[in-house]
Amino acid sequence: MMTKHMTVTREDWLAARLELLKAEKEHTRRSDELARRRQELPWLRVGKAYSFETETGSASLADLFQGRSQLMVYHFMFGPDYTAGCPSCSMIADSFNGIAVHLANHDVALTAVSRAPLAKLQAYKQRMGWSFPWVSAQGSDFNFDFNVSFTEEQQRKNDIDYNYFRGRETMKATVIPDAVVKIAAVCGTDVATYSRDRPGVSSFVLEDGVVYHTYSTYARGLDALWNSYQWLDRAPKGRNEDGIWWRRHDEYDAPASKSAAASCCS
Template identity: 55%
Template sequence: MPEHKVGTQEEFDAARAELLAEEKELTRRNDELARKRRELPWVPVEKDYRFETEDGTKSLADLFDGRSQLLVYHFMFGPPYDAGCTVCSSIADTLDPNVVHLKARDVTLICSSRAPLDKLLAYRARMGWSFDWVSSGGSDFHRDLGFQYTEDELRPFLEGEIPSTVRQMAELSGTDVRGYVTEGPGLSAYALSDGTVYRTYVTTARGLEPAMAYYGLLDRTPMGRHEEGEQMFWLRRHDEYGAKTAATPR
C-alpha cells in the first residue's frame, strides 16, 4: 500500500464536502449527455442483415423480440477464437443479470459475434450466461459499424511494436494477434417504429465502461484501478481467477 496523506475527521469531512460538490456537478453533466444521446438523429438501417440464432436465421427487426428498443453488445469472438475475449467476457458478466430489468423497460439486449453459433453457445454455457447470443458471421453487421478490420487497415499496427497486453489477450482467446485485433468491441442501439429499424447510438472503447461495473467500484477504492506500469493485464474470465492460464506471468 503506498504512503498517503493522513488527516483528522474534520479535514476529511471538509475535503469530502468539496468533492461531493464536484460529483454532483458530474452527475448533472451526465444527465445532460444522456439527453443529448437521446436527441441524436435516427438513421434508418437499410441493409438486410441476417443472423444465426438458436431459433434459426433472423433479421435485425426479428431480434427486437416484440419490443421497440434493442441494445446489441458487439462481443469480440471471431471465427478463429477458441474462447471469447477476456475483457468482453467481463462485460458480459455485467450485462447478463441486467437483461430481465431492461425487458421491463421495453428493451431487448443481446450479444453479437462473428464466430459460428455453436462456438458461442458452448462458451455461453461455460460462463453460465443466459442472454441471447447471435452469430453475424455471414453479414457485414460488425464491419459496417467499425467493429471489424481488414488486414490492410491493421498493417501499420501489426508491423509496429505489439503491446504485451494485446499478445496476452490474443493468447487467452486462443488465436494470434492478427486474428484477435480483427475484431473490435462496441455497443449499438436501435429503435423499431412502424416496421422500420433505426440506428440511434454507437459507442466503443471507454464508452463501454458503464458495462464494466468493476471499474466504477475500483475508482472508489484507496488504490483505484492501479494499472499503471503493469506488463500483464490483471483481468481474467470469472472462472480463471486463481488458476494458471497460458498468459499468466510466472
C-alpha cells in the same frame, strides 16, 4: 507500519468529502446532459437486411428486438477463428445476466453479437454460465458495417475505421504491446486475427416496422459499462493497475500477472 497516505480528523475528512461532493454532483449533471444529447441524436434508417443465427434459427435485426421498441447490441469480440471470447469483453458481459431482465421489462432488448459460429458462442456461453441472448453474425455484413470487424485487406492498407477515426491503426507489428499478444493467445489466435474484431455498443429503435440506428460507442466509450471498474473507481486504491490484470472469471485460480502493458480496448 504507518500509512503514507494523508490522515485527518473526522471534521477535516468531512470537509474534504463535502468539497469532493460538489465535483461529483457536477459530474452527475454533466452525465445527465450527455445522456440527453445521446437521445437527441438524429436517427439513421437501417436499409440493409441483416441475418443472424440464433438458438431458435435465423433472425433479422428487427427480430432481435423480441417485441420491444429498443435494442442494445454489445459487439462482443469473438471472431470466427477464436477458440474463446475476449477476456475484456467477458469481464463486461459478466454483468449482462443481471441487467438483461430489467432492460427487457423497460422496453429494451439486450443481445451480444459476434462473428464466431453459433456453436462456439453457445459453448462459451455455457462455460461462462451466461443466459443473455447472444447471436452470430457470421456471413453477415453487420459487424463490418458497424465498424467493429475488419478484413485482412483493410489491415494491410491501414484502412481501419474504428471509434470514428480512419487509418489510425495502432497494432503495427513493430509496436504491438506484449499484453495484446497475450490476450490474442488466450483467445487461441494471433494478434492480426484477434484485432480484426473490436468491442462496441450500438443502439437501435423500431418504429412503424422500420429499424433505425441511433447510437454507437467504442473503446473508452465502453468504460462505464465495465461494472468492476465503477466499483474500483470508488475503492481506496482506485483502479491500481499498470496493465491488464483481469481474466475470465473461471481462470482466477491461475497465477495472476499485473505486468501486462495495454488493454485490447485502449
